Amino acid sequence: MFETRPRILAVGTSNPPDRYVQSEIPDLFTVDVPAIRALFGSSHILTRHLYLPPPNADGLPEETQGELLAKHLRGALEIAPIAVERCLADTGLTVQDIDYLACITTTGFMAPGLTAHLMKHMGFREDCSRVDIVGMGCNAGLNALNPVAAWAAANPGRNALMVCVEICSAAYVFDQTLRTAIVNSLFGDGCAVALVRSAVSDERAFAPRVLGFNSQIIPPAIGAMRFDWDDQANKFSFFLDRDIPYVVGQYAERPVKRLLAEHGLKRRDIRHWLVHSGGKKVIDAIKYNVGITEHDVRHTSSVLRDFGNLSSASFLFSYQRLLDEGVVRRGDYGVMMTMGPGSTIETALLRW
Amino acid sequence: MYETLRFDETDGIATVTLSRAGGNRISMRMVRELTAVCDHLEDTSDARVVVFRGDGGAFSDGIDFSDFHPDRPLDIHGFNKWEKLCTRLERLPKATVALVDGPARGGGFQIALVCDLRVATSAAVFQLPEVHLGFLPGMGTFRFAKYVGLGHAKRIAMTCEAISGSRAVELGFIDRLDDDLESGLAWALGALGPNHTVAIELTRRLLNESFATSYENAIGHFLAAQHRAISQTAFLDTLREQRKK
Numbered sequence: 001m002f003e004t005r006p007r008i009l010a011v012g013t014s015n016p017p018d019r020y021v022q023s024e025i026p027d028l029f030t031v032d033v034p035a036i037r038a039l040f041g042s043s044h045i046l047t048r049h050l051y052l053p054p055p056n057a058d059g060l061p062e063e064t065q066g067e068l069l070a071k072h073l074r075g076a077l078e079i080a081p082i083a084v085e086r087c088l089a090d091t092g093l094t095v096q097d098i099d100y101l102a103c104i105t106t107t108g109f110m111a112p113g114l115t116a117h118l119m120k121h122m123g124f125r126e127d128c129s130r131v132d133i134v135g136m137g138c139n140a141g142l143n144a145l146n147p148v149a150a151w152a153a154a155n156p157g158r159n160a161l162m163v164c165v166e167i168c169s170a171a172y173v174f175d176q177t178l179r180t181a182i183v184n185s186l187f188g189d190g191c192a193v194a195l196v197r198s199a200v201s202d203e204r205a206f207a208p209r210v211l212g213f214n215s216q217i218i219p220p221a222i223g224a225m226r227f228d229w230d231d232q233a234n235k236f237s238f239f240l241d242r243d244i245p246y247v248v249g250q251y252a253e254r255p256v257k258r259l260l261a262e263h264g265l266k267r268r269d270i271r272h273w274l275v276h277s278g279g280k281k282v283i284d285a286i287k288y289n290v291g292i293t294e295h296d297v298r299h300t301s302s303v304l305r306d307f308g309n310l311s312s313a314s315f316l317f318s319y320q321r322l323l324d325e326g327v328v329r330r331g332d333y334g335v336m337m338t339m340g341p342g343s344t345i346e347t348a349l350l351r352w
Numbered sequence: 353m354y355e356t357l358r359f360d361e362t363d364g365i366a367t368v369t370l371s372r373a374g375g376n377r378i379s380m381r382m383v384r385e386l387t388a389v390c391d392h393l394e395d396t397s398d399a400r401v402v403v404f405r406g407d408g409g410a411f412s413d414g415i416d417f418s419d420f421h422p423d424r425p426l427d428i429h430g431f432n433k434w435e436k437l438c439t440r441l442e443r444l445p446k447a448t449v450a451l452v453d454g455p456a457r458g459g460g461f462q463i464a465l466v467c468d469l470r471v472a473t474s475a476a477v478f479q480l481p482e483v484h485l486g487f488l489p490g491m492g493t494f495r496f497a498k499y500v501g502l503g504h505a506k507r508i509a510m511t512c513e514a515i516s517g518s519r520a521v522e523l524g525f526i527d528r529l530d531d532d533l534e535s536g537l538a539w540a541l542g543a544l545g546p547n548h549t550v551a552i553e554l555t556r557r558l559l560n561e562s563f564a565t566s567y568e569n570a571i572g573h574f575l576a577a578q579h580r581a582i583s584q585t586a587f588l589d590t591l592r593e594q595r596k597k
Contacts, residue, residue: 043568246579266395268440284576288554 005209006152006160006198008350011320012086014079015049015190015307016167022046022185022308029174030059036181044280044301048188048308050169051075061174065235072108072170077121079191080114080165084122087161087193095122099158100151101130104144104312106137107171107227107236114165137225137340138276140164140312142213142348145196145336149210152198164313165191173230173237183238186279188308192316208334208350214259221247221343248278248339249285255347256290256335263349265333272322272334272350273297277304277314282339290337299325312338328352356382358407359389365541366399366446370406370460375413378459382416383434390440401544402444403537404463405451412460414481434459435491442466442560447544447552451533452476452517452526462492465499465525468556469544471536472526476517484512498563499525548586554578 020028022045026037051071056062063071080103088094101124103114110117113132118124129151133144141164152160168187173180196210224244230237241247260267273296275286283297283304294301299318303310310317315338322328334350356379358369368389370376393402406412420426441448441463450456450464452472457479464470464478472478480489480496489496489509497505500523507513520526530536544552554577561573581587 245576249576249579250583268394281572281576284572285579288557288573288576289580 004153004156004198004200004203005211006149006196007202007205007207007209008194008319009197009202009205009207010087010091010195011192011316011323012083012089013190013192013313013317013320014082014086015188016051016075016079017049018052019047019049020052022048025185028052029055029061031176033176033178033181035178036176036185039178039181039185042280044304045186045308046305050189051167052169061172068170068172068235069108069110072105072167073110073114073117075167075170075189076105076108076114076165076191077117079189080118080163080193081122083165083191083193084118084161084163087195091195093159093195095124097159098124098128098161099155100148100160101128102133102144102148102160102162103130104133104136104140104162104164106135106140106166106311107168108165109134114163118163135227136312137227137342138278138309138311138314139338139340139342139344139346141192141276141315142336142338142346144312145194145210145348146213146346148196149198152196155198157199157201158197160196162194162196163191164193164311164316166311166313168309168311171227171236171238173233173235175233179239180237182240186240186309187238188310190307190310190313190317192310192313192320194316194319206330206352208352211263211349211351212259213349214255214262214347216251216255216345216347218247218251218343218345224343225341227341244343245279245281245285247343248282248345249289251345252286252289252337252339253291255345256337259335259347259349265349267291269333270335271332272328273300274315274318274322274334274336275300276338276340277301277307277309277318278339279304279309286337311340314338354385354388356385357389359392361397361399364398364400366393366397366402368402368404370404370412371408372416373408375410375455376406376408376460377413377416378434379416380419380430380433383430383437387433387437387440390437390444393444393446397446399446400549401447401449401541403449403451403540404467405533406454406460408454409475410454410460411450411452411456411476412463413455414458414460431490438462438466438491443553443557445549445553447547447549449537449540449544451537452478453533455479457481458489458492462490462495465492465495468552469528469540470526471528471530471533471540472517472520473531473533473536474517474529475531476520476526478515478517478520478525479512480509481512483510496525499523548584550584550586551581554581
């Protein structure tokens with residue numbers, strides 16, 4: 001029997017209008033601690049798009065938790081529609097054709113969720129189904145693709161839209177400590193949108209089928225990546241353990257092995273790797289533990305360099321760059337791989 | 353099953369013997385068969401060490417031109433397949449040894465270069481004859497200078513100079529001269545055999561990358577690789593052994 005699988009039919013990305021040169025950010029605010037200034041001098045991230053406030057009288061960015069949450073919603077509603085339109089541009093579809101909307105955001109705690117705001121803002125149909133995936137972190141794009149693909153498979157011919165929108169600058173705490181500076185120097189703002197559909201009429205389309213997923217949760221490392229309340233700052237604050245790259249590295253091979261084994265594939269059968277741009281050390285850990293090369297992570301590294309870590313949206317930015325490169329051929333296999341709080345590693349197998 | 357080589361696997365040692373009349377020249381068929389050998393070595397083999405050698409007093413005389421026809425359009429894809437094979441041989445999850453007797457020319461030279469250890473007899477002849485024939489010595493150029501330095505590499509590749517086994521030892525790209533290849537093999541197995549495969553694989557990768565990586569990148573690569581090594585049971589066994597002492 002001929003089986004129709006969900007496909008990623010189109011993708012679109014967007015970022016806030018203001019782009020910052022990484023090395024100049026410490027000079028925009030009063031940042032005197034040499035170790036913190038040095039964080040902004042590394043060559044792995046050169047630019048990021050951010051929503052930053054002007055400095056206050058003390059030369060610091062000052063925003064209350066309420067202002068940060070408002071900035072998140074404002075930013076999301078500015079950049080998500082652009083990415084949605086870019087995603088749909090070549091498909092002949094409008095938001096009126098979307099039957100299922102998933103919004104993914106790590107830091108946007110709100111009710112109603114982003115889906116409701118985006119549907120009102122962009123004029124989606126009133127009978128469009130929706131789901132919000134909030135607070136899962138950098139891995140969440142694949143945690144979302146899994147149910148989105150399942151929905152698409154269960155509803156053949158209907159259009160599912162996945163919107164990963166991350167306003168990480170709405171989660172910054174400036175307290176002149178290294179802990180927050182690591183976060184503030186790493187995460188950027190951006191949105192990536194993917195259109196997923198399972199339709200017999202797409203069988204000839206040059207778009208990858210989503211063949212399967214495999215997950216790896218690492219319970220001992222549950223505290224390694226956290227977004228929790230900081231009583232002193234009176235804000236939510238990210239914490240990143242310095243051992244994250246090594247924890248992720250140690251477990252990275254397991255879900256990949258299972259994913260490939262399930263489909264009777266070897267690592268050498270995989271032509272394209274779409275790895276989350278978590279940071280330089282995380283990318284190194286994946287390279288040396290999964291046994292993939294600098295070339296395999298070229299888009300992962302260049303997305304990190306140009307945008308920083310875009311949390312759940314990063315891997316789709318890499319996917320967009322892979323498509324733009326024009327090297328993908330029909331029949332090629334690709335692996336998507338994201339990692340984040342849990343600690344967790346998520347993988348998906350694609351075939352063009 | 354193979355036409356251009358013999359494959360044997362005994363007591364954890366896999367041996368690939370290139371075997372074609374007229375100097376074990378590398379045909380596209382041999383490339384395909386070596387690729388199949390790689391599949392086996394990566395997927396199903398329990399061997400710890402892989403040995404490459406040649407039949408009939410030669411290692412390999414290089415490319416077999418009978419796959420190319422001057423009257424038909426030539427393309428680059430066969431060369432690409434060959435280079436991909438060399439990279440796979442270089443990255444095998446096993447220690448690798450080349451035993452060279454007689455000529456190792458062109459592609460044959462390169463097979464020796466991608467191995468971890470190289471043993472040669474005094475009858476061995478290493479040569480990159482490509483420039484004389486009007487084409488290029490493959491990615492052997494990329495690898496060879498790392499062994500001998502740019503000066504020697506330029507002269508040897510651009511003048512097609514033939515290098516004897518003993519001279520190759522002096523230049524540093526052959527590890528041991530031994531007219532008895534079996535005793536040379538015993539040395540190589542003794543030297544590599546007890547070492548841990550994952551540690552060998554990662555050390556080899558870092559060394560192969562060393563000439564093309566900045567220190568800032570290399571230190572990150574090292575830490576990632578080292579963490580992988582110390583997470584293996586082999587290293588924990590070492591720690592337990594050390595405690596007993």
